[in-house]
Amino acid sequence: MGVGSLSKIIEEDPYHRERENPSSTDLRLYLREVDYHCPLCGKELQSRRQKKATQQKFQIAHIYPNRPTMEQYMLLRCLERLGESCEDFENKIALCVECHQTQDYHTMVDEYIHLLMIKKRCLLQTALHDATNTLGLEMEIEEVVEKLTKLLEPDFAELNYEPVPIANKFTNQELLLKSKISGYVMIFYPYIRDSFRKLDGKNGFNLQILSEQIRGCFVKMDGISKDKFLVFSKIVEWIKNKTQSSSVEACEAVVSFFVQNCEVFNEITE
Numbered sequence: 443m444g445v446g447s448l449s450k451i452i453e454e455d456p457y458h459r460e461r462e463n464p465s466s467t468d469l470r471l472y473l474r475e476v477d478y479h480c481p482l483c484g485k486e487l488q489s490r491r492q493k494k495a496t497q498q499k500f501q502i503a504h505i506y507p508n509r510p511t512m513e514q515y516m517l518l519r520c521l522e523r524l525g526e527s528c529e530d531f532e533n534k535i536a537l538c539v540e541c542h543q544t545q546d547y548h549t550m551v552d553e554y555i556h557l558l559m560i561k562k563r564c565l566l567q568t569a570l571h572d573a574t575n576t577l578g579l580e581m582e583i584e585e586v587v588e589k590l591t592k593l594l595e596p597d598f599a600e601l602n603y604e605p606v607p608i609a610n611k612f613t614n615q616e617l618l619l620k621s622k623i624s625g626y627v628m629i630f631y632p633y634i635r636d637s638f639r640k641l642d643g644k645n646g647f648n649l650q651i652l653s654e655q656i657r658g659c660f661v662k663m664d665g666i667s668k669d670k671f672l673v674f675s676k677i678v679e680w681i682k683n684k685t686q687s688s689s690v691e692a693c694e695a696v697v698s699f700f701v702q703n704c705e706v707f708n709e710i711t712e
């Protein structure tokens with residue numbers, strides 16, 4: 443078969459796709475999953491302390507080649523492939539420049555399977571890491587939720603607020619706050635809602651009443667200052683004190699739940 447038929451085969455195989463350059467976020471993820479070292483030779487790819495990924499000592503390699511030779515295509519066509527297309531995150535890995543060069547021109551069955559197994563291990567480790575991270579916070583949230591359900595009327599009276607000059611208000615901060623809240627809502631809203639529901643109606647706890655009390659705090663504070671960032675932090679701080687939680691993130695997640703649930707900060711959650 444000649445070059446023409448190879449192009450045709452590649453065109454017809456939906457796994458093949460035009461080359462795409464990784465974004466800077468992708469670059470950081472690629473470095474993180476191999477722990478900043480070339481997974482083939484162990485060479486350091488970039489210092490962990492360096493914030494921005496610069497591709498001086500590393501390159502992003504395709505595991506299954508973007509443009510296989512006919513020989514590679516015939517050898518690799520029946521083997522497992524990672525991702526939906528050769529341009530997916532799953533089919534790429536960070537390698538040092540030297541290993542990438544060798545790998546690019548000499549990928550045969552053994553080299554392919556070797557790198558494929560390395561990548562699979564990276565993907566699994568990242569998934570486990572992310573899962574345990576979320577889990578950790580969920581336990582903290584559960585504690586916050588549980589303690590919140592035990593608060594009494596006078597506790598809410600403590601939520602006093604000192605007015606801040608209007609000059610302290612920044613719209614940039616509101617943007618940050620908005621993405622922060624929607625991030626928490628996206629990940630934890632169902633979890634927090636279910637945690638509250640489990641306790642609803644038990645030992646005198648009523649989610650409706652708690653929601654209205656918290657909503658009342660938002661409205662009251664909002665009337666004093668339009669600085670939503672400050673109002674948000676103040677309520678986070680109050681919950682943190684009341685529940686004695688050691689996790690600011692857990693408290694922020696719970697306050698974000700109320701922001702969404704009570705539709706306070708309308709223009710923010712929209």
Ligand SMILES: [Zn+2]
Pocket residue numbers: 480481482483484485537538539540541542
């Ligand atoms: Zn290397």
